Amino acid sequence: MIDKRCPSPGEGVADIHDGATVMIGGFGASGSPIELIHALIDHGARDLTVINNNTGNGEVGLAALIGNGQVKKMICSFPRSSQSKVFPRLYEAGEIELELVPQGTLAERIRAAGAGIPAFYTPTTVGTVLAEGKETREFDGRAYVMEPWLKADFALIKCETADIVGNLTYNKTARNFSPLMCMAATTAIVQARHVVAAGGIDPEHVITPGIFVNRVIEVPSPVHEDELIAAGRSYP
């Protein structure tokens, strides 16, 4: 029987190499795989390109990974946060690159990679500076901008329940980009609050089918970014 369980976050991220492209699930604090991100900080891979909607909060999770100097480039839609000083400091010092992508285009570029579609046309950014230098084309009399797929070597994902063959369910708005990132990454690494036997999730309720998932790590009581920040924590 297929069994995708992996014993610990540290072993889960052990083969992430310097220069890797890493998608990290989550929208702000909800769905952020804090234990996997902290394992990546312990692991120490550098020159990473990281794809997430934001750039982290406080000095934990994604903000801590950036603050630790491991990220060469961020691809995101909204790099500002009232709670984050880490990214702005590095950006203003010219020590980190930024590729700004509108949120819906970011989601669709990731989905397209997972679906084997190298590019698509979207009305988003038409007539704006973010469309400059990009191919545009008219369909039915309206202009559209071409956007390429967005792939990654690894995805770090938080889910609610996983079974041992990699089927996943999520909790509420913690789902956000995660199902798309599982599809678009060569290796999807998932932390789950509960890991159950095959058959433990009703097939009708599966959100991410196991074919898109490579490793499942049980993290029974995951910490939440907002709680860490409220407690004044930093990492490492």
Next chain:
Amino acid sequence: MSVGWNREQMAARAAQDIPDGAYVNLGIGIPELVARFVPEGREFIYHTENGLLGMGPPPADHERDLDLMNAGKKYVTAVPGAAYFHHADSFSMIRGGHIDVCVLGTMQVAENGDIANWSTGAPGAIPAVGGAMDLVQGVKKIFVITQHTTRDGAPKLVERCSYPLTGPGVVSRVFTNLAVVDVTPGGFQVVELAPNVTFEDVEQHTGATILPPA
């Protein structure tokens, strides 16, 4: 004598123009207040782009779920009949023309319907766009709620936006503290004046040609 509408009154006025049963996306700031002023007998279904249709009001502290947020990263609830979905589905609702009304704040709006609400374009500023460009291109009707002028008194309704555009020619109606203004092929057109505001007041604070109420 009070002149014009306050933030709540602007939001309440905008809510009057949203039809019963509409799927609605509310931007951060004054637009969020629209949810407090749903006209008697109407129901709006709120979409938040991080993956929830059927968003409800903020929870009591003891009912807070850390995994249930809105696009402004504030804790919210889900109403009976709500649905969760991933980001590609969420933006299919937006880009695919399934959302009826989006209410946004703005820095500038131009007489041709151009909107600029994501960046001042100042050198060194960190650009952040979020879902604004997807919303203005995809949602059927774009409403704007904004003070008529900036804190310094500069007009926000202008002939051409000086800030980088979020989208060209997309705004249909603007609700300000002074008036309700339509974007028409002939330019800005006042459709309603706020209490104790004259057309001349509006004209004086507008940076473009503006037509009086018909």
